[in-house]
Amino acid sequence: MSPATVTAGIRPRSVTVDPTGRYAYVANYGDGINASTVSQFTIGTDGALNAMSPSTVAAGIKPFSIITTD
Amino acid sequence: MQLTATAIYSDSSSADVTAQVAWSSSNTAVASVRPTDGKALAVSAGSSVVTATLNRVTSASTTLTVTSATLVSIAITPPASNIPLGTTQQFVAIGAYTDNSTKNLTTQVTWVSATTSVGTISNATGSNGLAMSVAAGSTNVTATWGGITSTPVTLTVSPTTLVSIAITPPGSNIPLGTTQQFVATGTYTDNSSQDLTTRVIWASATGSVATISNGAGSNGLATSVATGNTRVVAILGVLASPAVTLTVLPPTLVSITVTSNRPKITLGMTPPLTATGVYSDSSTRDLTTTATWMSSAPSILSISNAAGSQGQARGAAAGSASVSAALGSVTSPLLPLTVTVAQYAYVANYADGTVSQYTIGVGGALSPMSSATITAGTVPGGGPHSITVDLSGRYAYAANADGTVSQYTIGANGALSAMSPVTDAAGSQLYSLNVDPTGRYAYVANTDDSTVMQYTIGMGGALSAMSPASIHTGFGLASLAVDPSGRHVYVANDSDGTVSQYKIVASGSLSAMSPATVATASRPLSVAVDPTGRYAYVANYNATLVAVHD
Numbered sequence: 001m002s003p004a005t006v007t008a009g010i011r012p013r014s015v016t017v018d019p020t021g022r023y024a025y026v027a028n029y030g031d032g033i034n035a036s037t038v039s040q041f042t043i044g045t046d047g048a049l050n051a052m053s054p055s056t057v058a059a060g061i062k063p064f065s066i067i068t069t070d
Numbered sequence: 071m072q073l074t075a076t077a078i079y080s081d082s083s084s085a086d087v088t089a090q091v092a093w094s095s096s097n098t099a100v101a102s103v104r105p106t107d108g109k110a111l112a113v114s115a116g117s118s119v120v121t122a123t124l125n126r127v128t129s130a131s132t133t134l135t136v137t138s139a140t141l142v143s144i145a146i147t148p149p150a151s152n153i154p155l156g157t158t159q160q161f162v163a164i165g166a167y168t169d170n171s172t173k174n175l176t177t178q179v180t181w182v183s184a185t186t187s188v189g190t191i192s193n194a195t196g197s198n199g200l201a202m203s204v205a206a207g208s209t210n211v212t213a214t215w216g217g218i219t220s221t222p223v224t225l226t227v228s229p230t231t232l233v234s235i236a237i238t239p240p241g242s243n244i245p246l247g248t249t250q251q252f253v254a255t256g257t258y259t260d261n262s263s264q265d266l267t268t269r270v271i272w273a274s275a276t277g278s279v280a281t282i283s284n285g286a287g288s289n290g291l292a293t294s295v296a297t298g299n300t301r302v303v304a305i306l307g308v309l310a311s312p313a314v315t316l317t318v319l320p321p322t323l324v325s326i327t328v329t330s331n332r333p334k335i336t337l338g339m340t341p342p343l344t345a346t347g348v349y350s351d352s353s354t355r356d357l358t359t360t361a362t363w364m365s366s367a368p369s370i371l372s373i374s375n376a377a378g379s380q381g382q383a384r385g386a387a388a389g390s391a392s393v394s395a396a397l398g399s400v401t402s403p404l405l406p407l408t409v410t411v412a413q414y415a416y417v418a419n420y421a422d423g424t425v426s427q428y429t430i431g432v433g434g435a436l437s438p439m440s441s442a443t444i445t446a447g448t449v450p451g452g453g454p455h456s457i458t459v460d461l462s463g464r465y466a467y468a469a470n471a472d473g474t475v476s477q478y479t480i481g482a483n484g485a486l487s488a489m490s491p492v493t494d495a496a497g498s499q500l501y502s503l504n505v506d507p508t509g510r511y512a513y514v515a516n517t518d519d520s521t522v523m524q525y526t527i528g529m530g531g532a533l534s535a536m537s538p539a540s541i542h543t544g545f546g547l548a549s550l551a552v553d554p555s556g557r558h559v560y561v562a563n564d565s566d567g568t569v570s571q572y573k574i575v576a577s578g579s580l581s582a583m584s585p586a587t588v589a590t591a592s593r594p595l596s597v598a599v600d601p602t603g604r605y606a607y608v609a610n611y612n613a614t615l616v617a618v619h620d
Contacts, residue, residue: 014456018413020336023434027417038417038426040436057436059426060419060443065456068430069414069463069484 006049008039009056014065017043024049027063028056036063073108075122075129091122091129101134112136139169144179144213144220152226155206156260159225161191161199163213178215185209189225203227203260230258235266235304235311242314245322246297247351252282252290254304254311266306276300279318294318294351321349326357326402328395334408334463335371335385337432343373343381345395345402361395361402370409385409414439414484418454418468423447425457425468425476427486444486446476460505465531469500469514479531492525492533502549507556511578515550515561516540522550522561522572524579536579544568544587551606553599560606562594563587569597569608 009028017024024043030036037056041049075091078084093103100116103109110120115138122129143166151159165175177198181191188207192200201211206229210222234257242250256266268289272282279298283291292302297320301313325348335341345357358381363373365383371391374382383393392404415436417426424443428436446454452472459466459480466486468476474493478486498518505512505527512533514523521540525533546565552574553560559580561570568587572580591610598607 016415018415018430018434020413023430025415025436029420032421036419036421038415038428038436040434042434052433052435054435057428057438058442059417060422060424062419062421062453063417063426064420064454066415066417067457067459068416069459069480 001046001048003048006041006051009037010034012039013063016066016068018068023068025066025068027059027066029062029064032062035059036061038063038066071110071112071134073103073110073120073122073132075108075124077124077127087122087124091124094121094123095134096120100136110134139167139171141216141218142166142168144175144215144218146211146213146220146223148223150224150226151201152228153201153203154228154259155203155230156258156262157203159189159201159203161201161211161213161223163199163215163220165215165218175213175215179213179220180215182212182214183209183225184212184222188227201225230260230262232256232258232306232309235270235306235309237302237304237311237314240314241316242292243317243319244292244294245319245350246294247321247349247353248294250280250292250294250316252292252302252304252314254290254306256306266304270304270306270311273303273305274300274316275302275313280316292316321351321353323347323397323400324350326361326395326397326400328393328402328405330383330405330407334410335383336410336413337385337388340382340384343383343393343395343405345381345397347397347400357395357397361397364394364396365391366393366404367391371407383407414480416457416459416466416486418446418457419443420453420455420471421449423449423453423470425454425466425478425486427484429484439483439485441485444478444488446470447474448472455499455501456503458503458505460509460527460531461507462509465527467503467505467512467533469503471499473498473500475500475503475514475525475533477531477533489530489532492535504550504552504559506552506574506578507554511536511574513550513552513559513580515547517547517564520545520547520563520565522547522559522580526578536577538579541572541580541582543570548595549597551597551599553603553606554601555603557603558583558599560597560599562590562597562608564593564595564611567592567594569594569606 008026010031011029012026013029014027024041026039028037036059038059040052075088077087088108095118097118100118117135119131121131145164147162163175163179165173183191188209189201208226212222213220238253244250254266254270256264274282279300280292280294303313304311327346329344345361347355347357365373370387370389372384392406394402413430415428425446427439446468447470454468454470457468466478474491476491477489503514512525523540524536543561544563544566547561548564550561559572570587571583575581590608593611594608595611596609
């Protein structure tokens with residue numbers, strides 16, 4: 001796709017798509033210095049990720065994985 | 071009667087002149103005298119003066135009185151009779167007279183039956199001589215008149231006999247797949263009737279349409295085989311009932327079931343619902359596009375009856391609604407569904423030993439819940455590697471680096487509430503937990519031990535270890551996957567480059583398949599199964615490729 005990549009946070013470690021297929025979330029493991037985050041995207045009709053506003057929300061420290069409910 | 075004429079002469083001699091005299095009868099309608107031998111013949115009842123004349127000498131007169139003929143005997147016909155109980159016998163009495171004449175005396179005689187408990191006989195006007203059977207046995211019947219009694223005749227009453235057989239119902243239409251119980255009723259000579267269903271032989275003329283049972287306990291039960299007509303008869307001895315027609319109609323709809331692949335519908339989602347019809351012949355049919363759909367609360371959950379989108383539900387507002395589907399007079403049971411405003415997201419935070427919890431708002435943005443995190447595992451170094459929610463959305467499990475599984479119930483607002491954690495005795499690092507599609511079993515990949523820990527999920531969602539609590543896999547397993555059909559588990563063994571494969575047996579525990587392992591490329595870290603359960607894919611860390619296993 002174009003663009004081939006979109007920016008997430010530091011050391012993205014886990015990505016999940018919600019069951020409706022409209023949203024994607026990335027758990028960013030972080031570097032131990034900056035706070036860890038979750039990046040959030042809408043999924044366009046062509047499948048491309050578009051950063052939401054805000055593009056990240058705070059997570060705990062060094063998140064390994066993320067899931068969404070059905 | 072012999073008359074004699076004697077002539078007395080002047081010399082006082084006498085001679086028999088019976089044959090010479092001329093006989094005279096004053097009333098030949100009553101009696102006449104034969105000239106040749108003087109025999110008087112009675113003609114009818116009455117009197118006549120008779121004289122004899124010879125040579126102009128006429129005798130003194132004598133009076134002949136002719137009386138009526140008298141009854142000599144009475145005979146009954148028929149001379150013997152054998153009738154079934156419930157029927158009658160007409161007897162006739164014939165009188166024999168002195169003049170050899172006979173006369174039907176049926177209405178004059180007095181009829182007597184010696185044993186009235188077997189049969190009675192009528193002396194009533196209009197039915198004289200009619201014998202009525204009362205019970206099986208024998209009786210003597212006599213007829214008496216004028217002091218003369220007939221020789222008795224025997225009337226034998228035999229037990230009742232079957233006159234006819236009738237089948238009920240007299241005609242029947244049944245849908246294919248159903249049965250019809252027929253009843254055979256016998257009518258007897260005494261007008262009594264009896265249920266002969268279990269005594270007759272049942273027959274169906276067209277066994278390819280319906281069969282009928284002669285088996286004990288199911289006599290007369292017709293079972294449909296195919297649509298069409300057949301004729302059913304019941305036979306006992308030489309008697310057969312009139313045939314009745316059994317028509318087998320196409321199968322009818324018996325019930326409808328509505329199913330949804332998820333009990334919760336997120337606002338704005340349009341999950342398809344399915345209506346399945348069960349027919350009288352046990353066949354099923356997808357009625358999704360032919361049934362009429364209903365929602366108990368269309369403002370919460372609307373459901374489409376429009377062509378092309380029948381059965382498509384749409385969550386319109388948060389709340390609960392029940393849906394049903396109807397076709398003809400058959401309506402499905404209500405299927406309760408919940409429309410939820412929001413979905414939830416959970417993040418396993420390894421370093422601080424927490425799970426972050428978020429509400430996914432309209433537009434997809436995450437909002438931290440009022441309790442933004444909940445504890446999982448221990449710090450330092452014992453936090454959660456992953457979090458898993460079961461398919462019902464009621465329970466969540468965190469696999470922790472300190473060898474514990476944190477388990478949670480998910481509240482109505484999505485917030486996690488902790489249950490007591492489950493601890494692995496070995497205290498190894500846990501990376502992931504998988505729940506099977508039925509929500510009954512959980513499997514944890516235990517990398518340090520090279521084991522899979524297996525748990526049963528109880529009513530409240532709490533895990534309890536199966537026996538055995540764990541099974542050894544290949545060396546250094548990294549992850550596992552449960553196939554979507556819930557029948558198999560695949561384990562990626564990082565260190566020895568294999569995939570272990572297991573069958574989920576009835577109790578939920580894993581049983582090695584044959585072969586137990588399949589070689590893959592170097593360092594398999596992750597395995598996934600496609601939704602059909604037919605293909606598995608393995609991510610191989612060193613080989614930078616994905617292996618496909620059928």
